[in-house]
Amino acid sequence: MSETYDYLFKFLIIGSAGSGKSCLLHHFIESKFKDDSSHTIGVEFGSRIVNVGGKSVKLQIWDTAGQERFRSVTRSYYRGAAGALLVYDATSRDSFNALTNWLNDARTLASPNIVILLVGNKKDLEEARDVTFLEASTFAQENELIFLETSAKTGENVEEAFLKCSKTILAKIETGELDPERIGSGIQYGGAALRNLQTRQRSINKPDCTCRV
Numbered sequence: 001m002s003e004t005y006d007y008l009f010k011f012l013i014i015g016s017a018g019s020g021k022s023c024l025l026h027h028f029i030e031s032k033f034k035d036d037s038s039h040t041i042g043v044e045f046g047s048r049i050v051n052v053g054g055k056s057v058k059l060q061i062w063d064t065a066g067q068e069r070f071r072s073v074t075r076s077y078y079r080g081a082a083g084a085l086l087v088y089d090a091t092s093r094d095s096f097n098a099l100t101n102w103l104n105d106a107r108t109l110a111s112p113n114i115v116i117l118l119v120g121n122k123k124d125l126e127e128a129r130d131v132t133f134l135e136a137s138t139f140a141q142e143n144e145l146i147f148l149e150t151s152a153k154t155g156e157n158v159e160e161a162f163l164k165c166s167k168t169i170l171a172k173i174e175t176g177e178l179d180p181e182r183i184g185s186g187i188q189y190g191g192a193a194l195r196n197l198q199t200r201q202r203s204i205n206k207p208d209c210t211c212r213v
């Protein structure tokens with residue numbers, strides 16, 4: 001039996017090693033900080049159903065390894081992603097400088113319409129900050145990204161990051177900018193939406209009984 005959600009979105013979490021991708025996913029799924037996090041080998045997976053503007057959306061999230069040696073494996077997961085969290089560590093300038101490369105990969109290997117949310121993680125480490133909010137938001141504007149600063153430690157803005165990205169995808173579906181039926185869109189209808197579509201289809205096909213011959 002199909003689960004009752006309206007849409008399924010495929011999500012990626014990408015960015016430099018150590019920026020906190022696995023901790024963000026863990027906090028989103030388990031609502032707590034993963035304090036024994038080690039480097040991801042290849043990819044890890046998590047999923048959760050969220051409510052976005054009255055629609056239930058199942059997020060299928062692929063957490064990719066940031067280390068260069070896994071790049072060929074992780075790249076193979078980009079295809080057909082509807083959304084991505086592009087993560088840098090706000091206490092690491094290197095992770096910020098690497099964003100352009102990650103962005104190029106996402107836009108060329110995933111769908112060109114992929115919705116990307118830039119995430120400045122480790123917001124709780126204010127004293128060790130190496131990237132200002134202003135320069136990151138300027139980068140986000142220049143590259144047409146949505147932007148949030150988060151802390152996977154305190155949980156600040158973690159939920160918001162996933163929800164904001166989902167909300168943007170949903171809005172683009174509603175305006176017709178994204179087509180869930182396009183192969184590789186990273187979006188699927190769930191059981192609930194399919195039932196609605198079928199009901200609508202039936203009423204379109206039904207002959208108009210009020211007309212008299």
Ligand SMILES: Nc1nc2c(ncn2[C@@H]2O[C@H](COP(=O)(O)OP(=O)(O)OP(=O)(O)O)[C@@H](O)[C@H]2O)c(=O)[nH]1
Nearest residue numbers: 017018019020021022023037040066122151152153
């Ligand atoms: N203070 C603080 N530490 C964090 C935060 N997020 C992650 N960390 C720490 O940063 C380190 C790396 O976190 P991970 O989530 O494993 O990083 P990753 O991006 O998944 O790394 P790779 O799997 O190698 O790509 C760990 O020691 C975490 O405890 C945060 O928001 N605040």
